[in-house]
Amino acid sequence: MSRLVVGPFNRVEGDLEVRLTFDGYTVSEAHVVSPMFRGFETILLDRAPEDALAIAPRICGICSVSQSVAAATALAKMAHVIPPMNGQFSTQLTLACENLSDHLTHFYLFFMPDFTNAVYENKPWHEELHKRFRIPDGTSRLKAMEARAKFLHVTGIIAGKWPHTLAIQPGGTTLELDQGARIRLMRAIEGYRNFLERDCLGLPLEAFSEINSIDALRDELNTKAPSSDLALLLKVFDDLDLWSAGPGADQFISFGAYPINGEKTLRQGVWDAGEIKPVDTGAIIEDISHAKYPSMPTSPAESHSDADPEKADAYSWCKAPRYKGRTAEVGAYARQLIDGAPLIKELHSRTGSSVAGRILARWVETARIVPLMEIWAHSLQRNENYLSEYAPIEQGEGIGLVEAARGALGHWMRVENGLISNYQIIAPTTWNFSPRDANGVAGPLETALVGAKKLEGEKSPVSVQHIVRSFDPCMVCTAH
């Protein structure tokens, strides 16, 4: 038996440490440590309710729009305000833009560079991957960065600035887009479609979304786009068998994404061993047995975030969210599985969630959402409002549930006497990277790492890195 600490973990958002116990060369136990705490939920107390729109997004520089939308949704519930259609479209456009650019960043900047690692030097695909994905100047990487900057014009046009946008409000968005802005918006989305279809996926988005099995995907790519980044990726997945690496939980949650007129574009639900059930927010608790907090109520509507850095047996600043007492995996894979994307459903029936599945799900999602963004942009009406005013919020309780790039995000907010009296946030990576709970049950990543193998002499096993990064962790959100 031997131990290994991997950390600080690079190419993830924020700080992460993973403690591994090995039986020979195989991981037998993993502890995931979130080593950073800021106390946002305490900071938010006693402030004007809308100030959450300026403070909460600053939890995270990469999913700040998701945080904005969650805060705005919670506020809108309390204010009983419904944004006008234009405001709804522009909010969803901004959020989709952030989510999809996160998928891109994750793939090109964080996940793929691992395959340029020297341990893979003798692999037949290594040279090509090294050329495309090496840091800092891999050819695909540079193209992707440029595509990303152009695509982010969508947030620029609607919301002024990214990250830490201010334009998303409970009643809609602050800017009325003129004709020129709408045209530029459509151009930015179209530009992104071109990048995806030409370089990244190599297939028309609609055709890619309809593919319903991994075998069919292989055929399509072999015949139509053998040199796309995706085609290359499949070769690597097959060669390293990443289809079975890093298996996930048997429970998945999606809060449902991109609501238009009260209807979620991607379905909300809980996948419980093959069955899809409605989400019951009352069944969500945060266990703190191994998190550095003093004992407190477990319901996010009641709990708080006073810290206890010296707590015995606690090893992470991440609380342990549980749904009906069990762990759950969240993210693009969960969203696409629950929404019934054909490729992910077929994959799930064969392998369950895995490193390869999580990565593929992000591209399936991208291919399905970009065409919707085009529709939303076309639906913006001239001379109609983007925002509805509402009366000041004196008191109330509101839950803002959204899907961030990395999965289910919830803000639980209470206002009394015109000031915030409680605020709790459960972020996607809080679910995925949770520590053990009172029953000693490990979190999803802790479980997924068991069975990973290290090579002779490896100090930061590359297999572990693939698994960790497949979740696209956002550590700055995880503990906040």
Place this chain on the structure above:
Amino acid sequence: MSQTQTFYDMIRRQGVTRRSFAKFCGLTAASLGLAPAYAQQISHALETRPRTPVVWMHGLECTCCTESFIRSAHPLVKDVVLSMLSLDYDDTIMAAAGHQAEEILQETLENHHGEYILAVEGNPPLNEDGMYCIDGGRPFVEKLQEMAEGAKAIIAWGSCASWGCVQAAKPNPTNATPIDRVIRGKPIIKVPGCPPIPEVMTAVVTYILTFDRLPELDRQGRPKMFYSQRIHDKCYRRPHFDAGQFVEQWDDENARKGYCLYKMGCRGPTTYNACSTIRWNEGVSFPIQSGHNCIGCSEDNFWDAGPFYERLQNINAFGVEANADKIGAATAGIVGGSIALHAALSAVKRARKSPAEDTKQKETENA
């Protein structure tokens, strides 16, 4: 890591052509507000000086500075600057992980002692002996001080490293502290903003690496070339301010007409930053252009300067178009100094509020 390499070698090795390099030098001169002749000087410096390593560290933060930086405007500028940095140590985007990363850090500390630039994103929390931010098994503050000791100069990225930012907001649960309070005896340049504008970040780095010195700083340690003007000074809505034309509600007719956001709580008149000139997302827009007031995210203490959405229901002398002359004259005096403006503002507020509210207001102002 070869030690005798020049920046030019590095840039060329990464596939940037001679022509692009020349263009880059021109663009840089322009972005720094220098005469075209300086392009020559920049090019000469990059061709002859050995490259300076840059170490980029993260404390308590949200990584928005990195996000901003890697999206810098001109693709050429971004490529060149990224290749110049080579990011000897950056845990968000670098290739090495874990132990390897620590080794690179140690190597830089030993082999380039006194030569490297330390760029810091985020800040150290000091409560509980730094336990709120543990990096590689020890408090971030220790690692920061150790790396600072061997640095030639230090860049404080963003409002976190410069001022403390939101994690230092009341009650500052972890005692998040700006870096200049834990580092002594080293030149520190502050590049505040939450996050800073990408083009400002690249220009500052380029300046330091090219000329091997910090640009001229103001009294608060910010580069004068980007922080010497208020958002208000160059705001495209300024004519509406001067004419007394204000948005009163998010969805009113005046909002549609793009009037001034002063009454919606705009902090532009007291905020020093380059948003209204350089703008965001490759010059596409900036918060005020998106119809939202400036919240002053590059100013010290902006995080406790809320409520951000308090509206100035009515400004006595302002707000009536017919009175434009009078207002123009009044504002000309007011915007001369932020202190005068504040005074004028609170006078207005006081006039509009009941005495009880006034006391509350004062308490928050003094707190």
